[in-house]
Amino acid sequence: MYETFFEMEHTPFSRDVPSEQLYESPYVADSLGRLAYAADHQLFAVVTSDAGCGKSTLIRKFTGMLPKDEYIFLYISDSKLTPRWLYKGLLDQLGIESRFYRGDAKRQLQKEVEIIRGVQKKKVVIILDEAHLLEKETIEDYSLD
Template sequence: MYKSFFGFQQAPFDKGIDSSMLFQSEAYKEVLARLDYLKTTRGFGLITGDPGVGKTSTLRVFADSLNPSLYKVMYFPMSSGTTMDFYRGLAFSLGEQPKFRKVELFFQIQNAITDLYDKRRITPVFILDEMQSASAQFLHDLSIIFNFDMDKRNPFILILTGLPTLANRLALNQNRSLDQRLVTRFHFSPLTPDEVRDYIKHRFRHAGVSRNLINENAYEAISSSTGGYPRLVGNLVTQCLILTFQKQRDLIDEEIVFAASAEAGI
């Protein structure tokens, strides 16, 4: 009901927003620049950040920007299944019927990547999400699977992404060989207070409302309460809109923000 009350054509913080309409924060622009560099050089890249900071949505923008006739994008969250499930899924996504033995599976994956890149002129792009939960053995295996011609070339793009602890794990001696192969790395920071204001207005405009619905003190309270994390900003502002509608007010103030924060547990 709050949508029609304020004149929104859709929920302003709908997760299904088109990737071309995402808010371009400084962190967003920087990570896309790093990924564009990785597209040129190929090899390993690392993106870290806290939950809700915008890693996955930015990677979706990058994936959507790739020409499907030149790149084959494969996304794997490490939270689903075992490491062997991942290896088999990797082979299957490359068009192979997965082998059962681990060593045969590795050769199968390597051969499929080489065939895709050398014969079909398509660069495989692997996005491995939630990698902070990957085992030390799995991180070691990645160095083996993605080692081509004694590490002389990179016929692939592989993006590791996860929480900030992932960077700390890669810095350990046991993972140093993988860490040293990173072509680029980036830590995703939350929105600044000014960006929080611009982000909210951006999402409102794309939902069909251009007029201001939030006063300046409320913007400051939203930024302070959420720490600038886009997911939390969206949750909090949505709750603010609901409370403002229930009170039949026209503007979100700091009182509404504090009440909404308590209800949303933020």
């Protein structure tokens, strides 16, 4: 009703607003710059804030701003992940059937990331949304080094 009155193309505060049309405050711009630096240098970054402050929206804007021909984004949002299912989920997104055992799947993912970096010349950005809800074992196991 108000969308028509105000001649809006999208309903505000919904997930269907294109990422390039999301509001970019100075704080968001700073966060986006830091995330872009981390992605470009293949560093580990953590986004923290209180619930409802826009962390997931920030990540959506971030993934929308980086060139798709230079980056591959893998996104996981499941607070009940075990290490094995984390690697399986990431490999599934790459279109690769995961090996059964956690250690094998981890090495398989490491190998695929190196192939993407070396052959396709793309940088891999792995986003774990709601990572603060993950089990300690999953967080400790998650290292592609």
